[in-house]
Amino acid sequence: MENAFGQPQSVVVFGGTSDIARSLTRKLCAARAHTVVLAGRNPELLDAAAAEARDYGATQVDTVLFDAEDPADAQRCVREAFDKVAGPIDLVVVAVGLLGDQSTFEDDPVVAARMATVNFTWPVTALTEIRRRLVAQGSGRILVMSSVAAVRVRRSMYFYAGAKAGLDRLCLAMADSLEGTGVTLQILRPGQVRTKMTAGVAEPPFTTGPDEVAETVMKGLASGERVIWSPPLLRYVFFVLRHLPAPLWRKVIDR
Amino acid sequence: MTRTTLHGWGRTSPSVATVLTPTSEDQVGAEIMRAPGSIARGLGRSYGDAAQLGGGVVLDNRGLSGIGPIDHEGVVTVGAGVSIDELLRVSIPQGWFVPVTPGTRQVTLGGALAADVHGKNHHVDGSIANHVLALRLVTPTGLLELSPNARPELFWATMGAMGLTGVVTSVTLRMAAIETDRVLVDTERFADLDGVMSAMEHGDDAYRYSVAWVDCMTRGAHQGRAILTRGDHARARDLDAATLEGPTSPKLAVPFDAPSGLLNPLTIKVFNELWFRAAPRHRDNEVQSLSSFFHPLDGLRDWNRLYGRRGFVQYQFVVPDQAGDTVRAAIGRLAQSRVPSFLAVLKRFGPANPAPLSFPMPGWTLALDLPVGPSALPGVLDELDEMVIEAGGRVYLAKDARLSPDKLRAMYPRLDEFLALKNLVDPDHRLTSDLARRLHLTGE
Numbered sequence: 001m002e003n004a005f006g007q008p009q010s011v012v013v014f015g016g017t018s019d020i021a022r023s024l025t026r027k028l029c030a031a032r033a034h035t036v037v038l039a040g041r042n043p044e045l046l047d048a049a050a051a052e053a054r055d056y057g058a059t060q061v062d063t064v065l066f067d068a069e070d071p072a073d074a075q076r077c078v079r080e081a082f083d084k085v086a087g088p089i090d091l092v093v094v095a096v097g098l099l100g101d102q103s104t105f106e107d108d109p110v111v112a113a114r115m116a117t118v119n120f121t122w123p124v125t126a127l128t129e130i131r132r133r134l135v136a137q138g139s140g141r142i143l144v145m146s147s148v149a150a151v152r153v154r155r156s157m158y159f160y161a162g163a164k165a166g167l168d169r170l171c172l173a174m175a176d177s178l179e180g181t182g183v184t185l186q187i188l189r190p191g192q193v194r195t196k197m198t199a200g201v202a203e204p205p206f207t208t209g210p211d212e213v214a215e216t217v218m219k220g221l222a223s224g225e226r227v228i229w230s231p232p233l234l235r236y237v238f239f240v241l242r243h244l245p246a247p248l249w250r251k252v253i254d255r
Numbered sequence: 256m257t258r259t260t261l262h263g264w265g266r267t268s269p270s271v272a273t274v275l276t277p278t279s280e281d282q283v284g285a286e287i288m289r290a291p292g293s294i295a296r297g298l299g300r301s302y303g304d305a306a307q308l309g310g311g312v313v314l315d316n317r318g319l320s321g322i323g324p325i326d327h328e329g330v331v332t333v334g335a336g337v338s339i340d341e342l343l344r345v346s347i348p349q350g351w352f353v354p355v356t357p358g359t360r361q362v363t364l365g366g367a368l369a370a371d372v373h374g375k376n377h378h379v380d381g382s383i384a385n386h387v388l389a390l391r392l393v394t395p396t397g398l399l400e401l402s403p404n405a406r407p408e409l410f411w412a413t414m415g416a417m418g419l420t421g422v423v424t425s426v427t428l429r430m431a432a433i434e435t436d437r438v439l440v441d442t443e444r445f446a447d448l449d450g451v452m453s454a455m456e457h458g459d460d461a462y463r464y465s466v467a468w469v470d471c472m473t474r475g476a477h478q479g480r481a482i483l484t485r486g487d488h489a490r491a492r493d494l495d496a497a498t499l500e501g502p503t504s505p506k507l508a509v510p511f512d513a514p515s516g517l518l519n520p521l522t523i524k525v526f527n528e529l530w531f532r533a534a535p536r537h538r539d540n541e542v543q544s545l546s547s548f549f550h551p552l553d554g555l556r557d558w559n560r561l562y563g564r565r566g567f568v569q570y571q572f573v574v575p576d577q578a579g580d581t582v583r584a585a586i587g588r589l590a591q592s593r594v595p596s597f598l599a600v601l602k603r604f605g606p607a608n609p610a611p612l613s614f615p616m617p618g619w620t621l622a623l624d625l626p627v628g629p630s631a632l633p634g635v636l637d638e639l640d641e642m643v644i645e646a647g648g649r650v651y652l653a654k655d656a657r658l659s660p661d662k663l664r665a666m667y668p669r670l671d672e673f674l675a676l677k678n679l680v681d682p683d684h685r686l687t688s689d690l691a692r693r694l695h696l697t698g699e
Contacts, residue, residue: 001304001693004267004568004656005633009693031633032659087692088309138258139270139309139689182260182271182309219630223515223565 001090002141003032006221008090010035012081014066014126015095017045019195020145022052023214024093029056031218033091037081039064060086068096068118074125078133088137091221092130095145096123097164099197105159112159119163124170131174134183142185143217144171148229151189151238154253175226188217190230206234261307264300264559266566267627267656270309270689278318283393283422286314287685294688295422297366298338300359302569303656304689305417306366311687316365319424325351329430330388335365335423340553343545344501351430352488352545354386358600360502360550365423370653371415371613375464375549378605380431382615384414385608387428394421394680407609412676415613417652419686419696420677433488435497438464438548440486440541444534448479448586452579452619455483455603463487464548467601470527471623472520474590479583481601482534489542502546508556515563518626520595527598562626568656570636571622573604573615574648581646582619585639589623592631597624611669611676614651622654633657640666652690660695674698 002008009032013021016038025036036058040046046063053061062084066077082089098118105112127142134140149161150168168187175185190213191206192198213230220228229235244252262269274296277283287293290312297316299306307313319336322345329351333342339353340360346352357372368390373382380386389402392413399421401410413420441462445451451467459465462485469481491497552558559567574581582601589596600622607616625632640662643650649666650658664670677686677698687697 001309001689002268003633003658003693004265004303004566004627006268007633007657137310138272180258180260180271182269222627222630222633 001088001139006141006224007031007218008033008141010085010087010089011091011093012037012039012085012089013093013095014039014077014081014123015068015093015097015145016040016063017042017049018095018097018197019210020190020193020213021093021095022049023210024217025049025053026056027214027218028091029053029058034058035060035085035087037062037064037084039066039077039081041065041067068098068122069114071117071121071125074122075129078126078129082133089134089140091141091143092134093143093145094123094127094130096126097145097197099157099160102157102159115159116163119160120166123167127171127174131178131183135178135181138182140183141221142183143221144185144187146171146187146189148189148191148234148238152242152249155250156254172226184224186220186224186226186228188213188220188228188230189234191234206231206237259313261296261299261313262566263303263305263307263656265302265568265656266559266562266564267568268304268689270304270307272308272311272313274313274315276315276318280391280393280398280424283314283319283424284398286312287393287395287422290685292685292687294686294691295365295369295418297336297363297369298361300362300366301370301417302654304693305369305653307689308687309689314422316363316422319365325349325430329432330427331430332425332427333364334425335368336363338363339367340502346430347433347436347501347545348499350433350499352433354380354429354431355383356549358550359553361553364426364428368414368423368426369416369418371608371610371615372653373604373615375466375602377615378459378465378603379463381605381608382613383428384411384610384613387414387426389427391424392421393424395683395685396680399680408676409680411608411610412612412673414608414610415652416610416673416677417612417690417696418688419691419698420680421686433499434491435489435494436500436545437489437494437497438486438543438545439489439493440484440543440548442535442538442541443483444531444536445481445483446477448481448583451479451481451483451601452582455601459485459603465602468530468598469586469601469621470531471586471589471596471599472524472527478590479586480531482531484548486543486548494542502550502553505554505556507554509558509560512560513563515565515626515628518562518567518595518597520593523595523597530598565627567624567626568636569622569624569654570639571620571651571654572639572643572648573618573620573651574643574646575616575618578646578648579619581642581648582621584642585621588635588638588642592629592635594625594629594632594635599623611673612652612667614649614653616649618648622651652694655690658694660693663694663696
């Protein structure tokens with residue numbers, strides 16, 4: 001069971017090999033997590049992340065393989081991951097996503113559809129199953145990785161950010177739907193983070209490292225706020241950006 | 256049969272359970288056997304997750320009512336769902352007070368046994384279990400009638416076991432005789448922690464009730480300044496007009512959740528300052544009512560809402576007599592990290608009882624109310640755990656919402672003895688709670 005500070009003892013992470021997910025898993029294991037299930041696509045990376053979880057104090061670590069391009073398989077993946085945890089599941093992290101190359105999407109509808117599947121359809125399918133199982137359990141938390149890019153979608157990455165926006169809005173209302181069930185859903189909106197996903201991308205202001213994001217999440221789990229911004233100041237920055245007139249918005253964001 | 260969100264008095268870590276209110280031992284037994292997992296709940300005054308069970312069945316013991324006659328020796332049998340408040344309304348007019356009371360009257364007798372509650376008289380009278388003559392316990396293997404002489408190992412295993420050996424349905428206890436509904440109180444103010452601890456070491460034996468409020472936020476020379484209040488029941492001859500009236504209902508309540516930041520380092524400092532200054536430097540034989548001496552916070556209903564939506568944790572530990580330095584170090588660590596804490600309660604415990612999970616042991620106990628929020632808090636409390644274990648002490652399960660299973664094991668060396676007894680009455684591990692799952696107390 002999680003403790004009063006939202007520190008879980010059992011954690012399932014979908015997209016467990018991403019840099020942010022690994023940072024977060026390390027911090028969770030250093031706090032109270034002893035049971036960890038990591039789900040991802042790449043077996044070598046999963047094993048490395050699993051070894052890291054053990055180093056940081058987890059005593060029972062398992063991995064599950066899945067392909068986020070195949071939403072028909074999402075339910076199986078959730079079931080398998082949940083079955084590996086004996087007892088209640090305290091925290092489920094959905095950190096599945098792919099940034100990709102905007103110009104490729106613009107040129108190829110099939111690739112664009114695939115991108116939408118990974119960033120939207122697979123997470124939504126998995127979340128539906130996660131929600132159902134946690135509600136039956138009567139406790140638990142879901143953390144969904146969104147992005148500040150979802151707050152106002154910009155033209156240079158509208159495929160990725162648009163898919164994230166869909167996920168973000170859906171999750172806001174899913175969180176409402178969970179009132180009174182004992183289950184909570186929190187949305188993480190990080191700014192740009194230095195990770196392997198963003199390698200080579202120019203660094204805008206408020207860029208942070210994965211450890212800073214993970215630290216902000218730990219605080220967010222304790223406070224229970226519905227949307228966790230990282231860094232927290234972006235809440236106010238995006239309040240302004242969200243309301244800029246479109247011509248000004250294009251000018252500011254494409255600089 | 257409704258699904259209800261439950262949390263402890265600290266309002267952290269809620270979970271949803273099916274709440275049932277059985278009114279007989281048969282119903283309790285049937286529900287325990289029907290549900291794969293269940294736990295009893297009283298008035299929800301445990302601070303953490305002891306009386307909740309996500310996805311399971313929570314048995315509200317308030318249906319187990321009834322107060323029997325009080326005999327000439329003060330012996331009374333009550334339903335486990337009767338609160339100390341309800342009992343006192345009946346008993347005080349007849350000249351009887353509960354032998355032990357925690358800081359609130361709003362606990363059931365069942366809950367009081369589950370937490371083996373202590374009060375300001377622990378150094379003289381021990382905890383509630385020391386005054387229980389008999390109890391009836393419904394377990395998955397049947398109804399047991401327990402007393403310190405009949406199945407003593409299961410009797411003691413049930414005391415302080417947070418409901419994990421079964422559902423207590425009725426309790427027979429011996430009350431304490433009183434002549435009046437007043438207490439004579441001596442108050443002293445101390446500029447630092449050493450002063451108050453020394454006064455308690457050398458003077459507590461002369462008083463039946465003793466407790467100190469300590470300011471944990473002032474740093475420097477006045478770190479741990481304190482107000483010590485000690486007293487005993489007033490005799491009829493002490494007063495001009497002796498009365499015996501039961502407690503009244505609170506007139507004030509907190510009507511809504513305060514913003515989470517209301518109790519912050521600044522407001523708590525101001526409160527502590529006012530509290531300290533309001534106390535007399537020294538005053539003897541002040542006449543106080545039972546309620547204002549024993550249950551001051553009961554005058555403000557739902558005061559836990561002052562901590563806002565995020566809630567708060569209470570950290571209460573005990574360390575042996577010779578480990579007074581650990582108390583100093585703990586207060587110093589909290590003051591240094593600037594984690595805000597309301598006036599803390601410091602008290603000396605007397606001898607322990609034979610219960611394997613009972614909290615009190617001879618020594619010093621300190622209880623702190625800490626709002627959830629400061630990011631340093633979880634780590635600081637983990638550090639305090641280490642200090643407490645180092646000193647041979649433990650934390651109180653009725654207050655706990657954040658301990659880890661390995662630390663629990665280090666603090667309660669008789670844990671395996673308890674688990675073996677639990678397995679005896681609950682071989683299929685039906686009795687469980689969120690706390691039991693968190694601390695691996697389910698017996699699995």
